[in-house]
Amino acid sequence: MPRPASSRTQVRANDRTAALDAAYRPNAGVPLSAAVEAFRITDAPSLSSGSARALLRRPAVFWEQGCEGASLADLTAAMGITKTSRYAAFGNKEDLFRKVLERYEQGxxxxxxxxxxxxxxxxxxxxxxxxxxxxxxxxxxxxxxxxxxxxxxxxxxxxxxxxxxxxxxxxxxxxxxxxxxxxxxxxxxxxxxxxxxxxxxxxxxxxxxxxxxxxxxxxxxxxxxxxxxxxx
Structure with a gap:
């Protein structure tokens, strides 16, 4: 029997928490593979598992260069995806920065x-x-x-x-x-x-x-x- 909508929403919220825990606290007991899939489900369904893994593990471009100094080429290379895929999943650089800040706030x-x-x-x-x-x-x-x-x-x-x-x-x-x-x-x-x-x-x-x-x-x-x- 399908889960009711409220139950599915709670599962997605729990998956988001699991993704954040695994992304920023690797010792939390949540496999990274589970975090990657949860992240794709809740935030970026257009990304491949490898690309989602890259973003979860490698948001360091903004730390090292700041938002203004980070080029789109650097960000795209860090995620290991094409420009088209990056834009489809996250929009422009400022949108991506907002997403990274959300990850930072909850991680x-x-x-x-x-x-x-x-x-x-x-x-x-x-x-x-x-x-x-x-x-x-x-x-x-x-x-x-x-x-x-x-x-x-x-x-x-x-x-x-x-x-x-x-x-x-x-x-x-x-x-x-x-x-x-x-x-x-x-x-x-x-x-x-x-x-x-x-x-x-x-x-x-x-x-x-x-x-x-x-x-x-x-x-x-x-x-x-x-x-x-x-x-x-």
Whole structure:
């Protein structure tokens, strides 16, 4: 008997999660082949298994060259597909960048959602910064490296990443407001300032990592930041 539509939708959502887990967390226990097929089903049915595998495993062109610096030729070569297939599956370069950013948000940058679930504001900050260290040192912070500075041709990607960073700060601010309401932060604490402080440290970590700083030394920076946390 065919599954009801709602059941099929849930299966597709579960497949998407499995694809992301396998693509960015190879030790999650999901075979890469399953991730490739799930990715093709949910996002890019026109791609072959090999092309989907290439995109899942090799979005590094944007990390290394930024959106503006990455040429369509480089991106097409990294995916191992023709220009026609790339355009049919992803549209133009900006559309492909949006897709990679979605992968990044749900894969390497999933630490943001994990941090927001921590029970105290201090643990939120510590988890957020530890995640920033891990992601900035491997594979790299896409929100900083993707298009921090760009010309007119890179404006779309720059604006997209600016909005993405602003959403992250807003999530932190809202979480810290709740901490004030719960008594986890003092009544005079400034949630917006705390959110901007955490984001500034995280962005600095990303810049240092791009310059060659290693995980251990950057984790020391992340460990220092919560020591300045407002006392309850």
């Amino acid at each position: 390497p940058a999933a630490y943001v959602a994990r941090a927001l679930r921590q029970p105290t504001a201090r643990e939120v900050a510590a988890t957020f910064l530890a995640g920033s260290v891990a992601t900035s040192t491997h594979p790299g912070c896409l929100s900083v490296q993707g298009s921090l500075a760009a010309g007119e041709a890179g404006r779309t990607a720059r604006d997209l990443l600016t909005a993405w960073r602003d959403r992250g700060r807003a999530h932190l601010r809202d979480r810290f407001r709740r901490a004030v309401d719960d008594g986890d932060l003092p009544p005079d604490a400034d949630p917006e300032l705390l959110a901007r402080y955490v984001m500034t440290v995280a962005n600095g970590i990303a810049v240092q990592a791009a310059g060659g700083a290693g995980h251990d030394e950057l984790q020391q920076v992340a460990d220092v930041a919560p020591r300045n946390w407002p006392p309850v």
